[in-house]
Amino acid sequence: MHATSAQALVSQGNGHGAPPCQSCHGADGGGQAAAGFPRLAGLDSAYLARQLADYAAGTRANPVMQPIAQSLSADERQAVAAYYSRLPAPAPPPTAPPSEGIGQTLATRGRWSRQVPACEQCHGPGGVGVGANFPPLAGQPAAYIQAQMEAWQQGTRRNDPLQLMQHVSRKLNADEVAAVAQWFAAQPLPAGSSGQ
Structure with missing residues (x-):
């Protein structure tokens, strides 16, 4: 799958049940802290691909991600994982550092x-x-x-x-x-x- 296809998956979905990844994980892959959606940008490609495969297989349960991963082909899951692994990790939003404890x-x-x-x-x-x-x-x-x-x-x-x-x-x-x-x-x- 070409990089442009991975970009399309991230920004448009696949038209077969997988919505755009960026709708939850952000255009920069930084996630959405308030909603608890994780950062994907800069994560290891093999780690991301395995998580998507585990969602698809039901090894990792999540009512949102399971049907999305199941609607992606194995090639699409690999392409998305590679795409996000190449993005630079954005700086997390500033939070008050917790006290030492x-x-x-x-x-x-x-x-x-x-x-x-x-x-x-x-x-x-x-x-x-x-x-x-x-x-x-x-x-x-x-x-x-x-x-x-x-x-x-x-x-x-x-x-x-x-x-x-x-x-x-x-x-x-x-x-x-x-x-x-x-x-x-x-x-x-x-x-x-x-x-x-």
């Missing part, structure tokens, strides 16, 4: 007494992401991060490597999940970062 502690040091490793051990320093399995958390909407943690806790999201997130998320309470989500949402991406 449990969110920062869990993100940077973990809680080993409860077998909770630091989020940064997999997602990289500052949560900037590591390859195709550990997406960036920095600058993602807090509502999105929190919703994903809750999905792993409830077992409605199961597509993490070795069930790491299912294990970790179930050891956190609601206040801890919210604190980690808010801390990462306030973290800036490094200058020139593609989010990977």
Whole structure:
């Protein structure tokens, strides 16, 4: 599929049930924090393609994304993933940085007494992401991060490597999940970062 076709998918949809991606994820791929729609720009192509395939297969449940992913062909899913991976990650909207507390502690040091490793051990320093399995958390909407943690806790999201997130998320309470989500949402991406 050509780049122009990927651009058409993002801006116009495919005419077979998939609406324009930008209607939720923004023209720049930056997402919509208020609605909890994640940033896609600059994410790893293989990660994005796997998420779309998992939505299509039902491995990752979401009432909005499942039918959209199912209406995209495998080639269209790959094209969209490649398109967004090439976009620069826009700066997240300014948010008041959370005070140092449990969110920062869990993100940077973990809680080993409860077998909770630091989020940064997999997602990289500052949560900037590591390859195709550990997406960036920095600058993602807090509502999105929190919703994903809750999905792993409830077992409605199961597509993490070795069930790491299912294990970790179930050891956190609601206040801890919210604190980690808010801390990462306030973290800036490094200058020139593609989010990977």
